[in-house]
Every structure is written in structure tokens, then in C-alpha cells.
Amino acid sequence: MTDKTQQLKAFERLLIIMDELREQCPWDKKQTMETLRHLTIEEVYELGDAILDNDLDEVKKELGDVLLHIVFYSKIGSETNNFDIADVCHSICDKLVERHPHIYGDVKVENEDDVKRNWEQIKLKEGGKTSVLQGVPKSLPAMVKANRIQDKVSGVGFDWEQPEQVFEKVEEELQELKVEIKNGNQDNIENEFGDVLFSMINYARFLNINPENALERTNKKFTKRFQYLEQKAKSLNKQLADMSLTEMDVFWEEAKQLP
Template sequence: MTRRQEQLLAFDRLLTIMDELREQCPWDKKQTMETLRHLTIEEVYELGDAILDKDLDEVKKELGDVLLHIVFYARIASEHKAFDIADVCVSICDKLVERHPHIYGDVKVENEEDVKRNWEQIKLKEKGKTSVLQGVPKSLPAMVKANRIQDKVAGVGFDWEHPEQVYEKVEEELAELKVEVAKGDADKMESELGDVLFSIINYARFLKINPENALERTNKKFIKRFQYLEVKSREINVPLSEMTLDEMDVFWEEAKKV
């Protein structure tokens, strides 16, 4: 048996188990697309954590959880005679072929930027697409949404030419924020801070750094160092609330070396 045959058998087994659960398990029988939605989002975040932790065994498990949800949605849809998992596969296959004319057609590309531009232009031609930003989900977290917005408009040529220009924009937005902070207008400060964050996310894109990954890396680093500080606080039997900043800073510097 080839590996492809093993893969198909494994997927067939998953579909069979999904059918059995939907027909026999009280919890699975009760679920709807709406009740699964928040669980799916949670599973995707758990997958993201495993990827950032570079834990491939955990990535495998989380991918299984996400795949289960995909199969679950398709099974529910099939009960409403809307579509089934085969339709899902056909749909994504057709989309991939259509959006890769440099592989399945006669379009020539020089690099990945050409591929991205073609992708966005093809999407605009699809039925009902009147804006390149139409495909950005409204419920995305703000940082992820900003990154996607910038990616999409860049795909149709609305972009800076050099990273230095973007950095200058960051400095310009910081200066504008400083002016509004001095004035003390909360609404304008929030607006300018949003501009600062948007420009920094854009700069990250030019540096080919995913801002979400970069921030999460800092989150993890901060958590690790702060928890080290908490451990040391317990070791010397002095609550953090009773330590001076200078005392805490000693342990914080130690944490950087751990």
C-alpha cells in the first residue's frame, strides 16, 4: 500500500467516525455551526501556539482538532443538503488551480511578489468582488486585520517602495501622537496611537516579519521573566508588592540570562 493510499484510508476513517458520532453521540448530535464556531477559533489559536513553540508533535494533534472541525461543518451542511466534504475539496482545488495560472496556465512570474499580485487581481475578477479588501474578515483581531489589509492593498500596487519610507512614516506618526498626548485629548490620542500601530505593522511587513508572531514572542519572553521574578520573590519571602522597582530589576536582569 502506498503512502497516498494510507492517507486516503485515514481520511475515510475520520469521515466514518464523524458520521457515527453525529448519529449516536448526544453531544455531537446537538452541535450546530454556530455552537462550533467559538470552539474552532480556540482550536486554531491552540494550533498557533504549538507552531510558535515549535512543538511538532503538538502541531500534529492540533491539526487533527482543526481537521475534525472542518469535517464536522461539512457533515452538518450535508444534512441540510447544502454541500458535503467532497464539495469542500472540489471548491478549494478549483480555486487553487484558478489562482495559480503560472502553474496551471501560461502566465509567467518572476518571484513570489508577482504571485501575490496575480492572486489579488484574480480575486477581484471573481463574481461579487468589488473591493480588494472584501476578503478581510470583519472579526479578525485588529493586528491581524491590519496586516491582511496592508498585504492586500500591496498586492494591487498600493504600497511604499522602500522600508526607509515606511520607517519615516512611523516616526511621523509618533511625532503626531506626542503632540496629541501633550494636548490631553483622549479621542485624538487613541486615533494617533492607532496610526502609530498601523505604521509599525506596515514596517514589520517590509522587514518580512509577522507582527503577530513578533508580539507573541515578546509576550512569552515577558511571561517567562516575570514568572522568574515571582519565584525569586517567594524564595526570599518578600511579596512583589513590597519590593522596590530596583530590587525587582535585579531579578529581572537575572531572568534575561536564564
């Protein structure tokens, strides 16, 4: 591992390259924060994939891509005299110091939950916020947003006490969904289905499971098994659409045995 001096030199190298690209590269010269936005989102998702795959070499590369975007935005900000990379660094440093009074002040905490509660209380005081939910980005995917909402309200004490209570809520919401399915009102079915998902996401939090990660792992598992099914069908010169569910189930059970 490199020492701090080498790390700072590496970061300086990136800043110099960014300056050169912004001045000399036709593509880099024309970029704005708006044109970079969707690319940044894509890079963060690619980082998330690498993390779930536990591909540390890929994680390193994707972190570099995300870091490049941070430097790029900062470069654009410096050109309009709004902020530069130093301002960005100082901003997060100031925030971290302020939100960790148990490290940089005289506040005492007993555990992680105390830290989270202090964090949310401090955030609420910042910028005249009137709700702990003001910090939840509107554009977050619904599952991630639900998880953040629940996490934030928990930070101010609005939460269940035991996991069993949350699972009872899941069962209650499932029963309400069954009733609406029988009634056949599509709007009510959608509402109750949303309540089931919300309660399941909440239960995941009590099990110390990230629901987004859990669902993505299942997506990857399903994809791998289905592609095995496709390969087996191809080896028999068959189309999946022409196979019975019984035939497909044989290969599906084989796929479940794969590592």
C-alpha cells in the first residue's frame, strides 16, 4: 500500500490530467454537469455490480471512474468560480466533523444506534430543514428510497421494537392484499401490493439485509439458471417455446445445483 505522500501525488496527477483534457480534448471540453449526470449514474451502478460480484479488481477500476466524475464536476465548478475540488473536500470534511461530535466534541455515545440518532438530529438542524425525510433524493429507485425513508425515521425513534412485530405487519399486509385481489379493484390491489413491498423492505432492515442487494443477487441467480436452461435446450436443438414446463423443470433443477 502507498503512503499518504504517494496517494496525494496520485490525486494530483489526476487533477493535472483533468485540466489537460478539459483544455485539449474536444469531447471533454463540451461536457456540462447535465451531460455528465446520466453517465455518473451509470458508473455508480457499475460499481455496485462489481461490489456484488466481489470483483475487487473491477471495484478498483469503477472507483476510479466515479472519482473521475467527481473531479470533472469540480473542474466545471471552478470554471464558473462556484467551487473547486478543495471546496468539495473541505465541505465533506466539515460535515463529517460536525456530524461526529462523539469524536470531535464532548458527546457520549453507547453504540451505533446512538450515532445514527445524533446524525439525523444534526441533519435536521442544518439548513432549516423541517423534516428528516427532506434529505431523501426524489430520483432514487423506489426500493432504495423506501429503505432510506425507513432508516431515517428510525433514526428519530419512529420504529418497531422487535423483528417479530415487523413480520406480523408483513403478514397483515399480505392478508389485506389477498382481500383486495378477491375484490378485484386494480388501484386497491396496487396500493396493497406496495404496502407489502414496503413492509418487506422494513423487515429486511431488522434482519440486517440490504433489500436492493438481496434482490440483485436473486436477479443474478435467476439469470444464470435461465441461461443454463437456454443452453441445454440449444444442445437438444430445441426452442424453449416448444418445450413443456415439465421438460424445462428438469434442466432448471440441474441449474439449481450449479455453484
